[in-house]
Amino acid sequence: MNNVLVMPMIIPVIAGILLIFLRPYIKLQRWVSFLVMIVNAGIAVYLLNRIQTEGILRLDFGGWEPPYGILFVADSFSVILVLTTSIVTAICLLYAFSSVGKAIENMYFYSFVNFLIAGVNGSFLTGDLFNLYVCFEIMLLASYVLITLGGRKAQLSESVKYVVINVVSSWVFLIAIAYLYGTVGTLNLAHLSERIAESGQTPLLTVISIVFLTVFALKAGLLLYFWLPGAYSVPATAVAALFGALLTKVGIYAMIRIFTLLFYHEPSVTHTLIGILAGLTLIGGSIGAIAYKDIRQIVAYNVIIAVGFILVGLAIGTQAALEGSIYYLIHDMIVKALLFLLAGTMIVVTGETRIDHMSGLIRNYPSLGWIFFIVMLSLAGIPPFSGFIGKVLIGQGAIETGSYILLALAFISSMFVLYSLLRIFLNSFWGETIISKEDKVPMKKGWIIPCMLLSGGTIVLGLGVEAIAPYVLDAANTLMNPQLYIDAVLNRN
């Protein structure tokens, strides 16, 4: 039965609603949410293996066959992302157990994490453009709440901007949907792709695609990232890790989906534009990452660099580059979550946010220091870790198509990533220790174990590329051949 397809979205929704009624039982809330993520991960693994044998799966809601009804479509790309989301969220939840505190946990924290995940998974799985909008909104509404939980001044003033910018970008999304519906008269992604291919993507459609590009650029932080560093610095550490790992990635997913499935006929316009934007993002993010001394800002700018890097793969658009983008997307979800968790832990144990006010942490917390070292190498793309394969493949794609400027920008940005993190490492972990034995905040197991799990994740992903290669290959193959997706959805085998 294909009904299992809707589970990654519906289970978190149900769990979230149930948890509202279980407000006093925090222990129960914790483990229910954790269990939901584990179950989701299991479902994703099951789906992923079924897709390899049976091809792309779909579920028509209410039996309305496409293109008339709304449907969920699971291809390797979306299910890989669902799987990564579930694992990363489960680990972030483990961190949240011992870090967010009773006051926040009592304010429906776990319900909203569940709703957030429902929105994220829904966005990955949906096969309908308007449904994508709805899932985006579910995710954003949950994120509006999560970002303000705690109610500190900085949180509130940053979240006002975050909400307004997202409301405006959602409006642009609606406008784009209205234009597209007015032009081609359908909203089913496969049907849209077919109709756009029939009309040969007229200039009008290309303009509409640019409107979509604007929306997803705002959501993903592609050049329009001015809201991101502020918004990602204020929430509780576990929430910031979830945001850093998931929210921009949903924008990236939507962008890759739209520009490989729908608007792939005029790459000289759209993909060139994406390339330029990605290049500028890499430059801006790199400058930001080395400009600040506040660790939260540095980490947030690292998110922006990764966005630019992944979209370089989309701009190049060859099989190898897209594979690279997918690998890097998975890698980045894991490692960015880890980076945010580490930064948050450093802030908690020192009580400082500036790197020049921290020193000698490696003597007090050796494991934290070594995990940070692993993250640094992984983000820079040093071989045994997971960042390597994505960088190699995107680089390979760039050389194949002769996009040397993008290649140079992408790899120079890696240097900046390395430098910005090395700066944190040298300033905060080396040098004289400033924390005396008496004031030392004991490292909780609940902080260090999630970090260890995630760093284990980056090592496993790096060494186990062989194991996931067939899935990524299939995902990139579907992206490169939109006809596969269309045939699967519209029943034309």
Added chain:
Amino acid sequence: METLITILAGVLVTVATYLILSRSLIRVILGTAILSHAAHLLIMTMGGGLKIGSVPILGEGNGTFVDALPQALILTSIVISFAVTAVALVLAYRTYQETGTDKLDELRGMKHE
């Protein structure tokens, strides 16, 4: 009719832009609400004609049906914008309580070095 509605949507966008660019937080939120109304009108007009055909029910009318999809889209979108506005209003109120101001220029970001 379509032209009229399109112009109306344009006017709403103008008003909304003016409100969003103002300094008071409550005006910004009202602006976003009006913005969403403009989008709804646009969806309705883009849906291929207002006031043509009859209700989209099988066996009723004389063969020309109004496209029901844009209305379904708008309905969903209205609910969403309602929810977002509610959240934004609560947020604005909390911000006012906490910071004692609803002027956006006094809510500037974190202090940089």
